[in-house]
Amino acid sequence: MQKHVDISNLELEKLSNEFAMVRFGKVRMGNGERLLIQSSGGEQVLLDPTILDAIASLGHEELSRLLVAVTEL
Numbered sequence: 001m002q003k004h005v006d007i008s009n010l011e012l013e014k015l016s017n018e019f020a021m022v023r024f025g026k027v028r029m030g031n032g033e034r035l036l037i038q039s040s041g042g043e044q045v046l047l048d049p050t051i052l053d054a055i056a057s058l059g060h061e062e063l064s065r066l067l068v069a070v071t072e073l
Helices: 049-057 060-071
Strands: 013-016 021-029 032-039 044-047
Touching: 032 049, 044 049
Parallel strands: none
Antiparallel strands: 013 021, 021 032, 032 044
């Protein structure tokens, strides 16, 4: 299980549009680097390069179907 990362010392970038806002940055962990993404509500996810590579290989339609399936849980 991923732990909540203390972001007080991190320099996070912000990405937003009219629907959402996230902050993101690179975090060094004991076993490598991760991409930290934080929602506007404070939820966090840490993604390793393997997961990011898999996401990048998905087409727009596949990714959209995946997100719809996850939000219906």
